[in-house]
Amino acid sequence: xxxxxxxxxxxxxxxxxxxxxxxxxxxxxxxxxxxxxxxxxxxxxxxxxxxxxxxxxxxxxxxxxxxxxxxxxxxxxxxxxxxxxxxxxxxxxxxxxxxxxxxxxxxxxxxxxxxxxxxxxxxxxxxxxxxxxxxxxxxxxxxxxxxxxxxxxxxxxxxxxxxxxxxxxxxxxxxxxxxxxxxxxxxxxx
Amino acid sequence: xxxxxxxxxxxxxxxxxxxxxxxxxxxxxxxxxxxxxxxxxxxxxxxxxxxxxxxxxxxxxxxxxxxxxxxxxxxxxxxxxxxxxxxxxxxxxxxxxxxxxxxxxxxxxxxxxxxxxxxxxxxxxx
Numbered sequence: 001x002x003x004x005x006x007x008x009x010x011x012x013x014x015x016x017x018x019x020x021x022x023x024x025x026x027x028x029x030x031x032x033x034x035x036x037x038x039x040x041x042x043x044x045x046x047x048x049x050x051x052x053x054x055x056x057x058x059x060x061x062x063x064x065x066x067x068x069x070x071x072x073x074x075x076x077x078x079x080x081x082x083x084x085x086x087x088x089x090x091x092x093x094x095x096x097x098x099x100x101x102x103x104x105x106x107x108x109x110x111x112x113x114x115x116x117x118x119x120x121x122x123x124x125x126x127x128x129x130x131x132x133x134x135x136x137x138x139x140x141x142x143x144x145x146x147x148x149x150x151x152x153x154x155x156x157x158x159x160x161x162x163x164x165x166x167x168x169x170x171x172x173x174x175x176x177x178x179x180x181x182x183x184x185x186x187x188x189x190x
Numbered sequence: 191x192x193x194x195x196x197x198x199x200x201x202x203x204x205x206x207x208x209x210x211x212x213x214x215x216x217x218x219x220x221x222x223x224x225x226x227x228x229x230x231x232x233x234x235x236x237x238x239x240x241x242x243x244x245x246x247x248x249x250x251x252x253x254x255x256x257x258x259x260x261x262x263x264x265x266x267x268x269x270x271x272x273x274x275x276x277x278x279x280x281x282x283x284x285x286x287x288x289x290x291x292x293x294x295x296x297x298x299x300x301x302x303x304x305x306x307x308x309x310x311x312x313x314x315x316x
Contacts, residue, residue, distance in 0.1 A: 024261040025261075026254045026255075026257035026258040026260075026261055027254065029253065029254055029257045030250050030251065030253070030254035030257075033249065033250040033253050033254065034250045037245040037249060037250060038244065038245060041242060041243060041244065041245050042242040045241065045242040045243060046238065046242070051241065051243045054242075054243050055243070055245070055246065055249065058245070058249070059249075059252065059253055059256070062253045063253060063256055063257065063260075066257045066260070067260060124233065127233055127237070128233065128236055128237035128240055129237075130237075131233070131234055131237030131238070132237050132238075132240065132241065135237075135238065146238055147238070149203065150235050150238040150239055151238065151239060151242060155203075155204075155205065156203070156205055171196070171200075174199065174203075175195070175196055175199060178195075178199060178231075178234060179195075181234060182230075182234075
């Protein structure tokens with residue numbers, strides 16, 4: 001029993017880390033970053049869709065969390081608030097990027113082409129590549145809901161909490177996002 | 191039974207009640223069109239999932255170091271207090287300058303006059 005208790009004590013919960021961040025403890029932030037970095041990277045990537053920009057945006061997100069932790073009122077779960085900060089920062093980043101001269105995105109960098117596998121595998125890889133291209137045509141609000149669902153594996157309920165919308169809105173946005181992806185794919189296939 | 195696309199998404203998302211999910215699975219086993227639609231939905235999910243980069247090794251340390259620098263800087267409250275004190279000092283300096291000027295213009299000449307007037311009797315005796 002004792003070792004279990006010790007192990008539990010050794011891993012601070014989000015609540016404790018939030019309290020320590022309020023006191024300005026950077027080590028608490030470090031633990032938060034280590035705990036959530038992969039999921040936040042995936043979420044930001046889902047919205048920004050540029051692998052090279054993800055780390056900068058993620059750094060801003062975690063720094064913002066540290067400097068504005070007093071804005072977290074504790075009424076929702078910490079990770080819900082964190083995801084909201086990340087999603088909003090990624091959308092803000094997209095807005096800023098849209099004001100800059102356009103740069104070709106190279107999101108397929110480092111991804112397998114699938115061309116060396118069996119024929120059906122290559123075909124699937126090609127289809128996935130086309131889906132990724134089609135995602136670029138979606139507006140940020142649709143990318144956001146797709147990223148939360150597909151990359152974070154969140155339930156409709158959790159997505160609604162992050163985006164502060166109803167479950168019905170989540171479902172209809174997801175449905176529209178996927179519908180647009182499908183029609184973008186069909187157009188590409190023509 | 192024709193399934194709506196929304197039902198298929200709910201099924202792929204794991205949001206359907208277990209009984210409904212079982213019914214879709216049973217139907218898909220005999221319905222190649224439905225199975226194809228489910229496969230397409232899964233393919234779309236897989237495509238969205240692909241490509242997310244992983245954080246670099248020192249990422250957490252980098253963010254913590256930046257926060258450490260920030261923590262070492264004076265907080266907003268301290269900065270505001272400093273700004274307030276600076277304003278109080280400037281106001282005090284202005285008041286002191288006005289006071290000194292007033293003394294120089296109004297009080298000092300009177301004092302000098304008073305002193306001069308006080309010395310008159312002596313001058314008269316001589």
